[in-house]
Amino acid sequence: MEKDIYILAIESSCDETAAAVVKNGREVLSNVIYSQIALHTEYGGVVPEIASRKHIEKINQVIEKALSDADRELSQIDAIAVTYGPGLVGALLVGVSAAKAISFASGLPLIGVHHIEGHISANYIENKELEPPFLCLVVSGGHSHLVVVKDYGEYEIIGRTRDDAAGEAFDKVARAIGLGYPGGPKIDKVSKDGNPDAIHFPRAKVGDAEYDFSFSGLKSAVLNYLNSCQMKGEEVVTADVAASFQKAVIDVLVEHSMDALVKLGYKKFAIAGGVASNSSLRKAFEERCAREGIAFYHPSPVYCTDNAAMIGTAAYYEYQNGVRHGFDLNAMPNLKLGEK
Numbered sequence: 001m002e003k004d005i006y007i008l009a010i011e012s013s014c015d016e017t018a019a020a021v022v023k024n025g026r027e028v029l030s031n032v033i034y035s036q037i038a039l040h041t042e043y044g045g046v047v048p049e050i051a052s053r054k055h056i057e058k059i060n061q062v063i064e065k066a067l068s069d070a071d072r073e074l075s076q077i078d079a080i081a082v083t084y085g086p087g088l089v090g091a092l093l094v095g096v097s098a099a100k101a102i103s104f105a106s107g108l109p110l111i112g113v114h115h116i117e118g119h120i121s122a123n124y125i126e127n128k129e130l131e132p133p134f135l136c137l138v139v140s141g142g143h144s145h146l147v148v149v150k151d152y153g154e155y156e157i158i159g160r161t162r163d164d165a166a167g168e169a170f171d172k173v174a175r176a177i178g179l180g181y182p183g184g185p186k187i188d189k190v191s192k193d194g195n196p197d198a199i200h201f202p203r204a205k206v207g208d209a210e211y212d213f214s215f216s217g218l219k220s221a222v223l224n225y226l227n228s229c230q231m232k233g234e235e236v237v238t239a240d241v242a243a244s245f246q247k248a249v250i251d252v253l254v255e256h257s258m259d260a261l262v263k264l265g266y267k268k269f270a271i272a273g274g275v276a277s278n279s280s281l282r283k284a285f286e287e288r289c290a291r292e293g294i295a296f297y298h299p300s301p302v303y304c305t306d307n308a309a310m311i312g313t314a315a316y317y318e319y320q321n322g323v324r325h326g327f328d329l330n331a332m333p334n335l336k337l338g339e340k
Contacts, residue, residue, distance in 0.1 A: 005025070008074070009022060012055045013115050013306060018032060019059075025124065025317060034061075036050075052088070079315065081111045081312055083118060084096050086114075086332065089331050110324065113311045118314045123299055125313055130268065130297050133268075135147070135264065136149050137271045137272070139272075140275055144161040145337070158260060159209070160213070161215065163215065164216045171183035173222050176222060177238050187245070187246055188246070191243040199225060199240060199244040201218055215252075257269065261292070272304065273304060
């Protein structure tokens with residue numbers, strides 16, 4: 001019988017300070033998240049310097065609680081995992097420094113994890129049967145990637161955003177229509193009371209790359225609509241604008257993903273990242289995948305937003321593949337998926 005592997009994972013790439021203990025890659029024993037959303041809301045978005053300082057304040061408490069909740073001592077852990085990119089450099093440095101210190105003091109191996117690989121791996125936690133190969137759409141505040149998951153730790157990006165990420169567009173439009181930060185959950189909620197066909201907003205196609213995304217033009221179209229209404233003295237129905245904008249984003253995400261699935265022949269599809277918790281997006285994919293006979297996977301909302309359990313899951317497969325990092329591991333804010 002193979003030995004169970006316990007990984008203590010740390011995530012601090014943006015504005016969540018998180019730590020988790022994961023057993024054998026798919027069993028989450030603890031998942032502690034300290035969110036800074038309330039702190040950054042008054043600024044309308046994440047302030048990197050404030051995020052970094054708050055990570056420093058909270059990281060030791062979060063790590064201690066993760067071990068306590070999992071009922072494990074550090075001596076019962078097999079490896080330390082940490083997000084080392086991409087993300088905010090100051091925020092990443094806090095997590096990387098903590099992980100290196102624990103690794104040095106305990107003698108446990110250190111494993112640096114790519115943040116996007118963590119989001120993809122979040123699908124393994126609740127979908128025990130899911131194994132590569134499959135296609136995954138990663139949609140968050142900073143990323144919109146269409147990724148072929150060839151194997152554990154082996155990825156090919158076939159589509160990416162040329163400008164704004166989907167989550168970034170949600171935040172900017174939410175701010176423009178007076179909903180505030182964070183935009184994604186607020187637009188999702190308000191859209192339920194709106195008519196998604198009230199306003200036709202553009203759906204961009206990138207001519208030389210059929211799976212790439214572009215949301216900057218859509219964002220501009222919403223701003224132009226709002227300005228036009230203001231100049232004409234016309235009433236703006238916030239719920240209709242939110243619903244119509246959200247439908248435009250979802251239509252593009254669904255069409256690009258389904259085109260890739262059909263052309264590449266994959267029968268398994270997953271979504272990941274903060275925007276993957278959007279209820280309308282999930283429903284749209286559920287309906288299309290059911291129609292096309294494709295198995296659809298998605299994490300629970302707690303595993304869509306930034307968390308350390310997903311980092312522990314990704315690290316388990318890196319650990320099994322023999323990946324180890326030295327104490328020269330550094331924060332890499334622009335780390336590309338597939339880089340080691």
